[in-house]
Amino acid sequence: MTRQPSSLDWPALLSDLMERAAPLLDEPHLESMRDGLTSLTPVLILGSLALLLRELPLLPWQRMVTEHAWIARWLQALFKLTFGCFSLYVVCAVSLRLAQRKTIQPAWPTGLAVLVFGLLTIERLRPALAARFGPENLVLALVVALLTVEACALSVADAQVSPETKSTPREWHPVVARALLSLAIIGLACLARLLPSLTAFNTLLGLGDHLVSLLSSGPACVLTEVAHSLLWVLGIDGNLILGSALQPLLTGNAVANGLARWSGQAPRWIYSDLFRVYVVAGGSGTTLPLAIYLSRSRSQRLRQAGRENLRAGFFNRNESLIFDTPIIFNPLLAVPFVVVTGLNATAAYVAHALGWVTPAYIYLPRALPAPLSAWLSTGYDVRALALSIATWLVIPAIVWLPFFKVWERRILLSERLGGDEGTQP
Known part of the structure; x- marks a missing residue:
């Protein structure tokens, strides 16, 4: 008894599906988020070590931590500098990875993204800044990192094709372009932070919280x-x-x-x-x-x-x-x-x-x-x-x-x- 041939060409269908999915596998923004977060795993493991030691169910260890306050302070410092600053690390890692994908020097967009993120998350514009760099601002950190690098990449592309003038040295063109773009981005960040009632800043953050709960x-x-x-x-x-x-x-x-x-x-x-x-x-x-x-x-x-x-x-x-x-x-x-x-x-x-x-x-x-x-x-x-x-x-x-x-x-x-x-x- 012979097997009846299938009416569907499964190899062709699967090949077509994989061809359509191929661009998603190499999408620069998704890859930058994935690689950036993966690179932070050692940081999270260090913070987790503080949690493991703090909750270690051994009476001699718990007694030693109680008697020596410096142990608890060191564990708290290690935890706060890892888990407590997670969103800040995300801004650095994701913007750095995306800048590398865009083949631009990563120092400028990464530093600018960190500055913008700090302006958007500080509680008060005072010398003693109380920042929220934990996971509650993770969505904002990703948006800031991706948009800042994209803006910097466009600026670099425009500077490469802009005509040269005799009155301005050639090496000054990218410097001026970067300075103007940085001022514009910082100005927008300050406007969004100082005038939340006139912007969609708080609305976007609220939508991000609802999206996290849904997913x-x-x-x-x-x-x-x-x-x-x-x-x-x-x-x-x-x-x-x-x-x-x-x-x-x-x-x-x-x-x-x-x-x-x-x-x-x-x-x-x-x-x-x-x-x-x-x-x-x-x-x-x-x-x-x-x-x-x-x-x-x-x-x-x-x-x-x-x-x-x-x-x-x-x-x-x-x-x-x-x-x-x-x-x-x-x-x-x-x-x-x-x-x-x-x-x-x-x-x-x-x-x-x-x-x-x-x-x-x-x-x-x-x-x-x-x-x-x-x-x-x-x-x-x-x-x-x-x-x-x-x-x-x-x-x-x-x-x-x-x-x-x-x-x-x-x-x-x-x-x-x-x-x-x-x-x-």
Whole structure:
């Protein structure tokens, strides 16, 4: 019995989809935000170290901190200079990265962006400035960084094509252009800050707060994570598209949780960059149980793929498994890949919403195994450890098993018939 040809040309459709998505993968503003925020991970880990030491559940350590006040002061200084100044670092990192993409000298636009951001966030125009450089102004920091660099890039382009005059030396043209543009941008920033009733400054900030609340909701969390998985199934890294757009939101929520915890308040935001340790534990699709199944398969090819990727799965790396099995462009294995992500996101969000688990607020290296990362990132919450084990092994193991069995039978049949082991039977 011959297989009927499909009425749709799937390779052509997928090729066209990837061609349309290619510009998004290299979009300079999204890439600058992604790279800039990623470069700040060591800064957040340093601030998280202060949180870990402050909440270390050891009585001798707690007694020593109480007796030696300088330890608490140093921990507070480390935390305030990292988490407390997060938006300021974002302005520097994003404007620097975008200036490099625009092939202009980064010192001028980066310094100008920092100055504008400071003018827009200070409480009072006095010598003793009280600034708000925390995550509450993250949206403003991104807007200032992107717009300032774009304005500087236009100025540089105009200066390069402007006609030279005999009365002005050639080297003075870019200097004058930069000075005039800087004064204009600073003037607009002062106007927006001093006359909020005549501008949309406060309105835009309010809209940004509402947008953060909307995108941090439970339905948005589940839909976003499922979309990540769907992109992976099509051979597109979801972090390069959705991750680039949402990383400022997720990182800002995690930093806000850390600041709240330091102040003695309960962390507010459930969906953050650290929440994904429950959703994609072991990598996208939570494929560690699949790697375990593959390592015990009767098929030599599947057994080899499982054993090669088993160790990487413990440290949240599974790109090789996704391509070796393969999962991309594979309708059978795509189903559990997406379903597991949706179930994990739903279960984890509900557990947090019911107050069973503390929202994460401590940044750690991403290579840590999921249960250890969940336990530490929530301030040593044992309930987070239990939830992580459930979303890391229990739920994925149940979902992946029947689909693995079907896929294994297909591969074994293909091997017995002498077919190509590397193709989908």
